[in-house]
Amino acid sequence: xxxxxxxxxxxxxxxxxxxxxxxxxxxxxxxxxxxxxxxxxxxxxxxxxxxxxxxxxxxxxxxxxxxxxxxxxxxxxxxxxxxxxxxxxxxxxxxxxxxxxxxxxxxxxxxxxxxxxxxxxxxxxxxxxxxxxxxxxxxxxxxxxxxxxxxxxxxxxxxxxxxxxxxxxxxxxxxxxxxxxxxxxxxxxxxxxxxxxxxxxxxxxxxxxxxxxxxxxxxxxxxxxxxxxxxxxxxxxxxxxxxxxxxxxxxxxxxxxxxxxxxxxxxxxxxxxxxxxxxxxxxxxxxxxxxxxxxxxxxxxxxxxxxxxxxxxxxxxxxxxxxxxxxxxxxxxxxxxxxxxxxxxxxxxxxxxxxxxxxxxxxxxxxxxxxxxxxxxxxxxxxxxxxxxxxxxxxxxxxxxxxxxxxxxxxxxxxxxxxxxxxxxxxxxxxxxxxxxxxxxxxxxxxxxxxxxxxxxxxxxxxxxxxxxxxxxxxxxxxxxxxxxx
Amino acid sequence: xxxxxxxxxxxxxxxxxxxxxxxxxxxxxxxxxxxxxxxxxxxxxxxxxxxxxxxxxxxxxxxxxxxxxxxxxxxxxxxxxxxxxxxxxxxxxxxxxxxxxxxxxxxxxxxxxxxxxxxxxxxxxxxxxxxxxxxxxxxxxxxxxxxxxxxxxxxxxxxxxxxxxxxxxxxxxxxxxxxxxxxxxxxxxxxxxxxxxxxxxxxxxxxxxxxxxxxxxxxxxxxxxxxxxxxxxxxxxxxxxxxxxxxxxxxxxxxxxxxxxxxxxxxxxxxxxxxxxxxxxxxxxxxxxxxxxxxxxxxxxxxxxxxxxxxxxxxxxxxxxxxxxxxxxxxxxxxxxxxxxxxxxxxxxxxxxxxxxxxxxxxxxxxxxxxxxxxxxxxxxxxxxxxxxxxxxxxxx
Numbered sequence: 108x109x110x111x112x113x114x115x116x117x118x119x120x121x122x123x124x125x126x127x128x129x130x131x132x133x134x135x136x137x138x139x140x141x142x143x144x145x146x147x148x149x150x151x152x153x154x155x156x157x158x159x160x161x162x163x164x165x166x167x168x169x170x171x172x173x174x175x176x177x178x179x180x181x182x183x184x185x186x187x188x189x190x191x192x193x194x195x196x197x198x199x200x201x202x203x204x205x206x207x208x209x210x211x212x213x214x215x216x217x218x219x220x221x222x223x224x225x226x227x228x229x230x231x232x233x234x235x236x237x238x239x240x241x242x243x244x245x246x247x248x249x250x251x252x253x254x255x256x257x258x259x260x261x262x263x264x265x266x267x268x269x270x271x272x273x274x275x276x277x278x279x280x281x282x283x284x285x286x287x288x289x290x291x292x293x294x295x296x297x298x299x300x301x302x303x304x305x306x307x308x309x310x311x312x313x314x315x316x317x318x319x320x321x322x323x324x325x326x327x328x329x330x331x332x333x334x335x336x337x338x339x340x341x342x343x344x345x346x347x348x349x350x351x352x353x354x355x356x357x358x359x360x361x362x363x364x365x366x367x368x369x370x371x372x373x374x375x376x377x378x379x380x381x382x383x384x385x386x387x388x389x390x391x392x393x394x395x396x397x398x399x400x401x402x403x404x405x406x407x408x409x410x411x412x413x414x415x416x417x418x419x420x421x422x423x424x425x426x427x428x429x430x431x432x433x434x435x436x437x438x439x440x441x442x443x444x445x446x447x448x449x450x451x452x453x454x455x456x457x458x459x460x461x462x463x464x465x466x467x468x469x470x471x472x473x474x475x476x477x478x479x480x481x482x483x484x485x486x487x488x489x490x491x492x493x494x495x496x497x498x499x500x501x502x503x504x505x506x507x508x509x510x511x512x513x514x515x516x517x518x519x520x521x522x523x524x525x526x527x528x529x530x531x532x533x534x535x536x537x538x539x540x541x542x543x544x545x546x547x548x549x550x551x552x553x554x555x556x557x558x559x560x561x562x563x564x565x566x567x568x569x570x571x572x573x574x575x576x577x578x579x580x581x582x583x584x585x586x587x588x589x590x591x592x593x
Numbered sequence: 594x595x596x597x598x599x600x601x602x603x604x605x606x607x608x609x610x611x612x613x614x615x616x617x618x619x620x621x622x623x624x625x626x627x628x629x630x631x632x633x634x635x636x637x638x639x640x641x642x643x644x645x646x647x648x649x650x651x652x653x654x655x656x657x658x659x660x661x662x663x664x665x666x667x668x669x670x671x672x673x674x675x676x677x678x679x680x681x682x683x684x685x686x687x688x689x690x691x692x693x694x695x696x697x698x699x700x701x702x703x704x705x706x707x708x709x710x711x712x713x714x715x716x717x718x719x720x721x722x723x724x725x726x727x728x729x730x731x732x733x734x735x736x737x738x739x740x741x742x743x744x745x746x747x748x749x750x751x752x753x754x755x756x757x758x759x760x761x762x763x764x765x766x767x768x769x770x771x772x773x774x775x776x777x778x779x780x781x782x783x784x785x786x787x788x789x790x791x792x793x794x795x796x797x798x799x800x801x802x803x804x805x806x807x808x809x810x811x812x813x814x815x816x817x818x819x820x821x822x823x824x825x826x827x828x829x830x831x832x833x834x835x836x837x838x839x840x841x842x843x844x845x846x847x848x849x850x851x852x853x854x855x856x857x858x859x860x861x862x863x864x865x866x867x868x869x870x871x872x873x874x875x876x877x878x879x880x881x882x883x884x885x886x887x888x889x890x891x892x893x894x895x896x897x898x899x900x901x902x903x904x905x906x907x908x909x910x911x912x913x914x915x916x917x918x919x920x921x922x923x924x925x926x927x928x929x930x931x932x933x934x935x936x937x938x939x940x941x942x943x944x945x946x947x948x949x950x951x952x953x954x955x956x957x958x959x960x961x962x963x964x965x966x967x968x969x970x971x972x973x974x975x976x977x978x979x980x981x982x983x984x985x986x987x988x989x990x
Contacts, residue, residue: 183662183916187866337915441791474753474770493793499754499768500800501807504775521774525751525831556790588784588797 110435115141121554122440123429125593126397127151128218130453131554148429151219152422156256158217160249164207166200167245171347176330177338186342193239201235204245205480206465212448213455213463223255223421224248225448225479226396227262229492230389231272231297232484238271239341244480246347247271259389259419260380263298267376270322270347275484279340280321283357286314294376297484300384305364312361316375319356320349386414393424395492398443398593399433406433441556443593444496447475451509454585457553459538464513466532471512474505474522506591510582542577549580555589627843628747631970634836634901635733635758636928638879639854640863641711643909643919644926644953645943646872648698651679655945659912663868663919677942683873686880687928691937695887695896696930697988699962700940703924703955707907710921711863714906719757721963721979727757732963733848734761735978736971743847745803746810749839750850751832759850766848772811772835779808810846814839818893822885829853830882837889840899853879862905866916883930890932900931900970900989904959910951923952927962933990961986 114120120139121131128135128151139147174196175189212221228251238244250269254262266272273279278290288307291314295305324330324346334343361370364382368374379385390410394401401407410427417423428434445453451471455463472478476496482489490496497503504521511519516534523529541549546568547561564583568576584590650656651667670679671688680688690696704723708714717723721732730738737743738761748759748766759766769775784798817838824834832851839846853875854861860871883901890896908925924943940957947954965985967975976982 187916190866442793444793444797474774494796497797497800500803501767501769501775503797503800504778504804505770507778508774521771521776523771524753524828525771525835526826526828556788556794558788558790558794588794588801589790591797592791592793 108435108437108440110430110432111144113141113143114139114147119435120147122435123147123151125554126434126443127425127429128222129212129449130457130593132456133552145426145430148426152425155217155219155223158215158220160252161207161211161215163249164204164241164245166203166241169242170325170328171240171242173239173342173344173346175342176345177335177342178330178332179335180332181335181338186338190342197235197240200241201244201480202469204235204241204248205469205478208248208479209448209452209465209468210463212452213460213465218452218456220252220255223425224251225446226393227251227255228479228482229396229489230392231266232482232489233271233275233480234482234484235480237277238274239344243269243271243274243347247275248480255421257421258417259385259414259421260377261419262421263376263380264373266298267294267317267372268320268349270349273320273322273349278317278320279344280355281314281318282355283315283318286311286318286357288314290314290317293484295379297489299376299379299388300364300382301388301488304384304388309363312363312370313375313379315357315359315361316363316370317372319352320372321352321355322346323348323350380419383411383415386411386419389414389419389424392488393428397425397428397434398439398493399428399431400436400438400442401433402438406431441592444493445591445593446490446492446496447472447477447506448479449593450475450506450585450591451513454509454513454553454581455535458535458541458581460513460535461538462533462535464516464532464535466530467512467516467518467534470518470529471505471509471522474502475509476502476505503591507586510585513585514578514582537577537581541581542574544577546576546580549577550584553581553584553590555584555587556592557589559584559587559589626742626845628742628845628847630847630898631972632840632847632849632895632899633733633966633970634849634851634899636879636901636903637715637756637758637850637852637854638862638875638903638905639852640856640861640905641714641907641909641921642862642905642925643864643868643872643922644700644924645909645911645945646868646919647681647684647876647926648673648700648938648943649679649681650677650943650945652677653942653945656911659945660919661913663913663917665869673938675938678938681872681876683876684880686877686884688880690880690884690887690930693887694936695932695934696883696928697934697936698938699927699929699957699986699988700938701924701943701953701956702927702940702959702962703908703953704958704960705955707923707952707955709907709923709952711906714921716757718904718906718959721960729757729760730762731756731758731760732978733758734766736967736973737761737765737848738763739977740971740973744845746807746845748848748850749836749846751828751835752850752852756850759848767807769807769811769835772815775804775808775811776815777808778804779812781805781808810839810844811835813842813844817841819889822889822892823881824885824889825878825881827878827882828855829878830885833882833886834889837886837893840890840895841893853882864909865914865918865920868913868918879928887930896932898932900934900966901929902962902966902988903928908953911945911948911953912951920951923949924955925953927959929988931989935988935990939986939988957986958983962988965989 111119120136124131175193177186276290276293281287291310390407413427451468508519513535517531518529546565550561649665649670657664719731720727743765750768755768788794819834819838824830836849908922909919910922960983964975964983969989
């Protein structure tokens with residue numbers, strides 16, 4: 108199957124939308140009309156870039172204060188109790204932000220933008236368990252949204268001094284006498300050149316380069332009581348302002364990947380961001396995320412060249428990918444196992460659920476294998492995607508429960524760990540236009556892979572009362588292998 | 594149900610890109626023969642269990658000096674033979690099992706140059722080697738790879754994903770978060786020919802076939818009597834109940850893996866803070882779960898063919914920290930339970946005076962216990978599994 112000159116064919120329009128957004132919608136498909144591929148891409152990209160940013164979620168509004176500070180007169184029992192309280196409150200706030208983000212993906216103005224944010228979140232990781240408090244957690248998410256239309260080096264420049272990432276990678280208050288190789292390893296693995304492309308000596312040099320930064324309270328808002336200097340860092344962090352302390356910084360020369368300079372955090376990350384290994388890594392990751400068949404690695408080479416030529420322009424990289432022959436080849440069609448987020452968000456958008464049950468979807472994401480804001484951050488490349496969405500294979504059974512989660516109003520039995528109770532929520536409701544549609548129209552709207560026979564489905568539902576038939580049909584379609592691929 | 598295995602195998606042959614485990618699944622579609630040999634259950638005590646507050650050295654002043662606020666007083670412990678050691682009071686049910694001759698504890702278990710990292714420490718216990726390049730297959734996964742007569746359901750881990758212990762090269766194990774999820778899939782339509790749409794879609798359809806088989810096994814187990822034995826209503830307790838039900842109703846599974854403790858909720862053995870309160874919850878749950886399991890197995894006639902052992906990431910330091918807890922250390926304990934084991938306390942007293950950077954020295958290499966279990970319980974040559982000759986540390990009677 109060759110690259111089409113224009114998007115006259117519905118299957119081509121749908122293929123583009125399946126990959127760049129969270130699935131097809133009749134209006135989106137119509138807007139692409141018979142445009143040439145390059146023009147179609149540009150219109151999607153420009154619209155995403157212009158889309159209004161979402162409002163800050165409630166828990167992240169205002170200024171963060173650490174409610175678990177340990178002062179010199181705080182007892183062990185007091186700090187244990189305070190920390191437990193903060194941990195519980197952080198978990199609640201992270202869940203609120205998770206649901207807020209799902210809502211933005213489903214109903215927000217730009218699914219392409221949110222898809223890009225999801226891509227970078229998947230690559231860099233980021234967890235409400237290690238990022239202390241909703242402000243830093245949301246701040247990191249907002250950073251990705253702001254930066255996803257620029258370049259990867261610019262995004263990494265913002266990340267290296269982002270409070271959430273400083274906490275995530277644990278280099279808050281690292282000093283020259285004890286640099287954090289752990290943090291440096293994670294930055295090399297997750298943010299830049301990737302696993303296997305550096306030596307322990309490079310990691311040590313980067314660890315020295317990122318010393319000196321401390322998250323502190325804004326001027327004038329420091330605590331009035333003395334803090335316990337021996338307390339855990341999380342119990343001494345007074346604010347989210349990154350402040351450089353030259354006395355903690357290792358100002359000596361450092362050699363990173365063969366280049367010797369007096370690297371600090373920002374120039375070290377820039378050097379790494381522009382390294383060829385980083386260009387190659389992001390090329391591979393984009394090809395994987397967008398589900399393109401590139402057995403000969405031709406596209407990978409082209410993307411790496413684009414990265415080098417444009418200093419990591421994200422727009423140029425995605426455009427090159429979309430305009431490639433590989434993107435449109437037969438091997439790339441229906442090749443992608445939808446991520447759980449794509450599956451759930453796509454279904455809500457395709458069914459036009461006006462009040463999507465985001466709490467139930469959020470609960471469903473964990474057993475389905477993609478709890479957002481809990482992305483894996485060990486081992487380099489985030490959620491591996493494709494077949495890994497089915498490892499363990501019981502995740503297919505969890506995916507098949509999506510319909511029950513959307514319309515049941517609660518987490519289906521079996522999705523939670525043994526002996527954990529479900530919390531009731533509000534079930535999703537199909538709009539009248541979908542409710543009254545014939546089964547064949549429902550199948551077309553949900554856009555499964557070829558092979559799903561609407562007439563067989565119709566016969567299997569013939570005994571069900573008409574007012575319940577559409578919902579039952581949707582539940583069945585969502586639980587078929589054909590709906591799991593894009 | 595009418596499933597044409599021959600057709601599926603023909604399809605598999607036409608689709609060489611399919612992973613081997615999916616091809617195996619075609620065989621699973623025939624009713625797998627029930628396994629009738631010895632069964633092993635591994636329990637992970639997640640987070641790094643503090644052995645010194647489980648088996649308490651009540652005559653050792655160094656213990657009380659190192660733990661001014663979290664040492665367990667002699668009068669609060671449960672008596673153990675010899676008088677030098679006492680059991681944590683929350684382990685009363687475990688003590689009952691020891692008194693019945695059904696349980697034991699090996700002390701000072703670990704290895705030289707112990708890792709204090711959760712990831713690495715767990716990996717070492719799971720793969721059964723301290724080699725830098727750890728194999729992807731766990732020590733019991735390698736066992737499954739080598740013995741005949743296994744199926745894709747020979748190992749079952751109750752948990753979100755398959756860890757390393759049961760991970761085998763030939764995909765003989767699977768993880769199950771919650772069996773209820775799979776119940777109901779036993780009648781899922783069976784795909785018996787390629788879709789001609791994409792290899793990915795074919796793969797998904799084969800996964801569906803595979804899950805149907807597991808569903809049938811779980812449906813059988815759901816008719817077990819486990820609910821009448823007072824298992825704790827916790828993830829650990831109910832995982833053990835399903836283990837008991839699967840053993841009772843018979844099936845192809847010979848290895849099980851369950852976890853006690855979670856880094857999410859509510860508690861793990863990573864007791865940096867508030868150790869006494871956390872131990873009270875976890876040790877009670879552990880003892881109660883094992884006692885229910887032993888009763889279930891006894892009444893269903895399987896106690897003599899089941900052995901259970903625990904491991905944890907590492908032991909903990911002898912000194913308490915500033916938040917009522919202990920930090921990562923070295924050697925720790927291994928709990929065991931079974932109908933044919935050498936019950937009681939094994940190993941020397943903990944050598945607190947020789948602690949290195951707060952960690953207890955290992956006196957028993959964990960691989961010695963594994964070797965005994967492999968040789969005398971699973972009846973295989975332990976050297977073939979562990980990759981080296983290790984002297985057995987005798988725990989099986």
